[in-house]
Amino acid sequence: MSVHPKSIKTRLKAGTLLAVALSAGLAFAMPAPVFAFGAPESFAELADKISPSVVNITTSSVVSTPTDGNPMVPEGSPFEDLFPDFNGPQGPQRSEALGSGFVVSEDGYIVTNNHVIEGADEIEIEFFTGEKLPAKLVGTDPKTDIALLKVEAGKPLQFVQFGNSDLMRVGDWVVAMGNPLGQGFSVSAGIVSARNRELSGTYDDYIQTDAAINRGNSGGPLFNMDGQVIGVNTAILSPTGGSIGIGFSMASNVVTKVVDQLKEFGETRRGWLGVRIQDVTPDIAESLGLTEAKGALVTDVPDGPSKDAGMRPGDVITLFDGQEIGDAGDLTRRVADAPVGEAVPVVVLREGKTETLQVTLGRREEAEATTFPAATPAPDEPKELDLLGLTLAPLTEDIRGKLGLEAGAEGLVVTGVDPASEAYTKGLRDGDLITEAGQQKVVRLSDLQDRIEEARAAGRKSILLLIRRGGDPRFVALSVED
Numbered sequence: 001m002s003v004h005p006k007s008i009k010t011r012l013k014a015g016t017l018l019a020v021a022l023s024a025g026l027a028f029a030m031p032a033p034v035f036a037f038g039a040p041e042s043f044a045e046l047a048d049k050i051s052p053s054v055v056n057i058t059t060s061s062v063v064s065t066p067t068d069g070n071p072m073v074p075e076g077s078p079f080e081d082l083f084p085d086f087n088g089p090q091g092p093q094r095s096e097a098l099g100s101g102f103v104v105s106e107d108g109y110i111v112t113n114n115h116v117i118e119g120a121d122e123i124e125i126e127f128f129t130g131e132k133l134p135a136k137l138v139g140t141d142p143k144t145d146i147a148l149l150k151v152e153a154g155k156p157l158q159f160v161q162f163g164n165s166d167l168m169r170v171g172d173w174v175v176a177m178g179n180p181l182g183q184g185f186s187v188s189a190g191i192v193s194a195r196n197r198e199l200s201g202t203y204d205d206y207i208q209t210d211a212a213i214n215r216g217n218s219g220g221p222l223f224n225m226d227g228q229v230i231g232v233n234t235a236i237l238s239p240t241g242g243s244i245g246i247g248f249s250m251a252s253n254v255v256t257k258v259v260d261q262l263k264e265f266g267e268t269r270r271g272w273l274g275v276r277i278q279d280v281t282p283d284i285a286e287s288l289g290l291t292e293a294k295g296a297l298v299t300d301v302p303d304g305p306s307k308d309a310g311m312r313p314g315d316v317i318t319l320f321d322g323q324e325i326g327d328a329g330d331l332t333r334r335v336a337d338a339p340v341g342e343a344v345p346v347v348v349l350r351e352g353k354t355e356t357l358q359v360t361l362g363r364r365e366e367a368e369a370t371t372f373p374a375a376t377p378a379p380d381e382p383k384e385l386d387l388l389g390l391t392l393a394p395l396t397e398d399i400r401g402k403l404g405l406e407a408g409a410e411g412l413v414v415t416g417v418d419p420a421s422e423a424y425t426k427g428l429r430d431g432d433l434i435t436e437a438g439q440q441k442v443v444r445l446s447d448l449q450d451r452i453e454e455a456r457a458a459g460r461k462s463i464l465l466l467i468r469r470g471g472d473p474r475f476v477a478l479s480v481e482d
Contacts, residue, residue, distance in 0.1 A: 100220030112219030163228025178220025274304025389421025
């Protein structure tokens, strides 16, 4: 089963049934309201309203056709009539692709998917009336698969507006329109099947729908019943490449911010907090003494905005600019939406207490290549110790060289993992480096033993370990119960 890129609110109308039963002069208790939901009688009026703003997109580009290794039949050969296709055109050829889009302003701005126009030399827009116009590329954002185009029509164009995707509920009616399989303007209807779906991207926030979406629908709009765009059709989940009723549209509340930046700057300018983070799982929450598994756990703080503000690994970010943080993805999206250079209050939970840090955000696009600093060398301690299902040793110069670690790396090296242990189940492997336990640095084996005893003495069921593998940090909570 695969996910394929593709070119897509209606509130369900509720009728309240109220009944009062009377018999022999006795009044019975009034029953609770019963809600009845039904499909709209027709989508025709909505289709008439939105059609003029939806467009078909045709792109063309020159692609190279390799000549090496292709069977060739010499002219005049007796086999020439049997294999006519072998002597087809060789070298550069023009390739065409189809997709969908929609007009978002009367002066000709058009939204579509990045994968629809990626690599195109020419982009042609076909309107519902049949009129065709060339388009120029304004900007793209591969991270959300959004592109912004512009046409010069010489007249005001009919356009659609974005709606608030956060208002959509599972079960709400939606309508998709686009150019499926190159068949031209086509409308399909369905419901919101799920929300907040993540596929593979950092900023993913997809609406899942069963409205039919196929190849060619990519970049097309998903409408609520008010004719507002609440999603951009991007992908389908399918074992065959055809629609099986599982389609994904990037939520409009993500798209609008991207479109605004592409229109203003021709590129995205996302906020950058300067931390590595992960979700707070129930076992991690228990090891930190938290009452619920919420927030974003900071695993590393390189040089940057957060380090300058005093943030530390092990901090749990609970509020960003006054907004509650549910998980790591939630924080990533909120930071990206915040203005670059703005000082933002960030509330962290540290050692059981809250602290507010003022972080001046950097720009993510400029910081993505940032490397992480090394620490000081660990003292030599050659003996091994079995703890928590792990065989551990201090980090020596010899081991550091074998593992390809930087000179500044420090901690305890995992030299063995019991396959039947909790540590193995949670992904620890030979060569992992434990740098912290209970949010304190560990350099000697006795450091880890002390942290485990402290956790037990405090009545904790688990201890939080900071693990590094290939430079990437993550927290893992392991049981310390005897």
